[in-house]
Structures are given as structure tokens and as C-alpha cells.
Amino acid sequence: MIIGIDGRELERGKVTGIGRYLLNFLKFATTFKKDYQFILYGNQFTRLDYKSPNLTLKIILERITITWDQVLLPAHLKNDKVDVFLSPYIKAPFFSPCPYITTIHDLLFLSTPDYTGWKYKLYNETFKIFGRVISKRAKAIITDSEYSKKDIIKIFGVDEEKIHAIPLGISTPLSSPPLKRGAWGGRDISSIERVKNIYNIKGRYILYVGNFKPHKNIKRLIEAFAEATLHLLPPLQKGGEGGFPDFKLVLGGKRDKFVPLLEKLAESLAMRDKVIFTDFIKDEDLPYLYSGAEVFIYPSLYEGFGLPVLEAMACGTPVICSNTTSLPEVVGDSGILINPEDVKNISSAIITLLKADKLREDLRKKGLERAKEFTVEKYSLKILSLIESIM
Structure with missing residues (x-):
């Protein structure tokens, strides 16, 4: 033939x-x-x-x-x-x-x-x-x-x-380094830190990967992150234990005409030092950034599939994503589904997942198994x- x-x-x-x-x-x-x-x-x-x-x-x-x-x-x-x-x-x-x-x-x-x-x-x-x-x-x-x-x-x-x-x-041999959590991530923590330094990421972070067109809903994501930060910081400010003072929101994707408006939004919410725009991420760096993230979030309003969600699960990173269009088909019960038009719902999911170690571990395991279905x-x-x- x-x-x-x-x-x-x-x-x-x-x-x-x-x-x-x-x-x-x-x-x-x-x-x-x-x-x-x-x-x-x-x-x-x-x-x-x-x-x-x-x-x-x-x-x-x-x-x-x-x-x-x-x-x-x-x-x-x-x-x-x-x-x-x-x-x-x-x-x-x-x-x-x-x-x-x-x-x-x-x-x-x-x-x-x-x-x-x-x-x-x-x-x-x-x-x-x-x-x-x-x-x-x-x-x-x-x-x-x-x-x-x-x-x-x-x-x-x-x-x-x-x-x-x-x-x-996804192709499982995408990265040649040893595996950390799943099919893509590097086990060597020093390699994750090396890649984080390339993109000026310090400390722990929530990750988004994609473009910044309006349907990707990054405006609401930044607003939800700002709201979540208010709930996550107070324990440490009061001298208690817990809290997430060093958390960043890392927005991975090539800069486009929509980024300046999003940067202004972050600044207006006093989040400019907590929201990082990486610009273009090399393919070989992506597995390490996925694996290094505490949570991957994808609040898109429309997707024909949603490949970054699958990539994150393959790295063993717990996922929060929209309950709309094709995304539930990809994530199944292996992530937290949110209403992408509800800032409080997005914020609540971030808070819940960051505070629940067992839930994050359960979603890591589920995500790894789910990703095996898509090759x-x-x-x-x-x-x-x-x-x-x-x-």
C-alpha cells in the first residue's frame, strides 16, 4: 500500500x-x-x-x-x-x-x-x-x-x-533523563532546580503551560491565584505553622500581545512578584518544569483535547482543569474539575489541593495510570x- x-x-x-x-x-x-x-x-x-x-x-x-x-x-x-x-x-x-x-x-x-x-x-x-x-x-x-x-x-x-x-x-521517551514521578520527569532534584533557574523560578509553584489567548482564561486564573494567596498566607504571618509564603504562579508559554495586559492585572492585584511569565519553554525543559510543580492548572474555556493536561499527568503532577469541552475526557477522575468561569471555584480548588498532601498523592498516582491510556x-x-x- x-x-x-x-x-x-x-x-x-x-x-x-x-x-x-x-x-x-x-x-x-x-x-x-x-x-x-x-x-x-x-x-x-x-x-x-x-x-x-x-x-x-x-x-x-x-x-x-x-x-x-x-x-x-x-x-x-x-x-x-x-x-x-x-x-x-x-x-x-x-x-x-x-x-x-x-x-x-x-x-x-x-x-x-x-x-x-x-x-x-x-x-x-x-x-x-x-x-x-x-x-x-x-x-x-x-x-x-x-x-x-x-x-x-x-x-x-x-x-x-x-x-x-x-x-x-504522548511519547514516553520524550526525555532521556531517569524518571522522577512518571513518564517524563527527571528524578534528579538538582536537574529540576537547574531548569527552574533558567526560567527564574524560585521556591514552590503552580504551573500553567499554553498560550495566552482569551479562551485560555488566564485573567481568571491570576485573579483566583491572588484570592487563594490571601487564604494561604495568614497562618505564617500570624506566627503559626503552615501556609505557603513562597508560592508562585508560573505561566509557561511564548509571550504574545495578551501578556502585557495580564502583567498589568497581576501588578494591580499586588501579585507581580508572584506571577512569573517564562516566555518560550524548550521541549527538553518541559518535563522538569511539570515534575517540579506542586500543581498543574488548566482553566481553559475551550479545548479540542488539552495535551498539557495529559503531559502533566504523565509527570505525576496533580491536575486542576476545567469541567468543559474535551477536558473531562482527558482527565477522567484523575484530577479536580472546576468551573472555569467561577473565580472562587478555581481559587477553592487551588487551596484545597495545596493543603491536602494525601489528595495530591492520590491524584499523582491516578494521573500516572490515566496517562498510560494515551500513547x-x-x-x-x-x-x-x-x-x-x-x-
Whole structure:
């Protein structure tokens, strides 16, 4: 069988979530199915460091994207006698010479108010038209969660039977150091401290990892942390035992246009020295930051999956996350679910978890077991099985 794949997310000097997802699949699939041929179609910016005897990279010059998608790609699919084409996002030739599977990770931009203005509205309406055509012509659609599946049915009007919810997974050998709590974390406390120093983190901390767009709900998180601090500090201020005077809220993610407003909010709440914005975190540092955190918190209003929650559980870090969209599917009963629109509820969960050593330990153990259900091997096998089923 010859499987064609759109590989343009594997770009030089750029790491994307879809790119990681695709590369993990390729590494597993080319090893597991040595009798299959995989052709990765890229453009002049595509870079593939991974090599396998049954994997070929074909570069097609891309000047105009729609021409690449709708003219050049189908011509190559036909010429290469591709049996099935796999797209890791919602793009595919309208008139493909072979059956194709498209991937819709989520429909965030059609479902949240983050993207406003006439340009986005025009784009969204155009995207809906293209999305419906691509979805209805696809042999199958892959999505990351049952929640996203419902979104696709509602927005694109696609038959339920065509959509396959295949949860994301993580690669356990992501980090080479010995394990601390779980699949990713470093056992060596000195290594955790070394990485903390890189990002100017002192003492104990609560961690968030992601971007700072409004749907990530970081404004309420900062407000909830400020409120929790008022409840956590007094015992020490009065000379008693307990309390958490050194706790920080670490917000891990590349700085964007939303960060200055969040910094001003932290300053207005007298929390500027307790809220740390790390900027971009290297992949190799993430496991140590997850493992070093007392709690991982993810109060997002919308997620198609919520990979950072899974990563945190894999490191044995207790999780607090939203009770909305796809996140309950990921965390199950292995974390504390909160109403992301209720600051007091978020604050209460932080206080409860920081004060309850046994609860944190129980959630660590549950999280580690839960994370084992989401692996690259599992989602790759399901994708391969789906490919075979449409032939």
C-alpha cells in the first residue's frame, strides 16, 4: 500500500503541535508497517530529519497555496499511484484521485470569541464552505475527542459514522533523563532546580503551560491565584505553622500581545512578584518544569483535547482543569474539575489541593495510570487501522 501524507507542518525552524503529532505517527507507522510505502508531500520550507527506507519526502514548490492543494498535489497523488491520502489538518484536494482522510483537531476559531472583526468573519465563512466540501468528500475524518466530534457534526453537518475520535497521545521517551514521578520527569532534584533557574523560578509553584489567548482564561486564573494567596498566607504571618509564603504562579508559554495586559492585572492585584511569565519553554525543559510543580492548572474555556493536561499527568503532577469541552475526557477522575468561569471555584480548588498532601498523592498516582491510556502507539495504530478500513 502507498500512503500519501501532507507534510507541510514539518517546517524548518518551526515546531507546531500538528508537526509533532505527524512526526510521531510517521516514526511509529514506518516501523510498524515496513511493507507499506509512505510518501510525504512538502513544500520548499519542509524539513524532515527522520529517515526510514519506506519513507520518501517529495518537495513540491508552493507559490500559491490553493494551487498547491487543488492542482499540484492531486497530480502527484495520481502520478505516484497513491492508495490513500492522509491530511493532518482540514485540507485536501476537492477532486482527489484517491480516497482521503482529513483531520479536524478542533473548531476553536469557529466556536470562541477570540477571533473577531470582519477579516476573521470573512475567513470563518469561507472556511466553513471549504470545510463542508472537504469533510463531505472525505472517506473518513479524524478528530481528537468526542467533544470535537459533536462540534464537527453541528457546524459541518457531517454524518456521525464518518467521524472517528482518536485521542492524542504522548511519547514516553520524550526525555532521556531517569524518571522522577512518571513518564517524563527527571528524578534528579538538582536537574529540576537547574531548569527552574533558567526560567527564574524560585521556591514552590503552580504551573500553567499554553498560550495566552482569551479562551485560555488566564485573567481568571491570576485573579483566583491572588484570592487563594490571601487564604494561604495568614497562618505564617500570624506566627503559626503552615501556609505557603513562597508560592508562585508560573505561566509557561511564548509571550504574545495578551501578556502585557495580564502583567498589568497581576501588578494591580499586588501579585507581580508572584506571577512569573517564562516566555518560550524548550521541549527538553518541559518535563522538569511539570515534575517540579506542586500543581498543574488548566482553566481553559475551550479545548479540542488539552495535551498539557495529559503531559502533566504523565509527570505525576496533580491536575486542576476545567469541567468543559474535551477536558473531562482527558482527565477522567484523575484530577479536580472546576468551573472555569467561577473565580472562587478555581481559587477553592487551588487551596484545597495545596493543603491536602494525601489528595495530591492520590491524584499523582491516578494521573500516572490515566496517562498510560494515551500513547503515540495507540493513536498511530488507530490511524493505520482506519486507513486500512477504507481500502
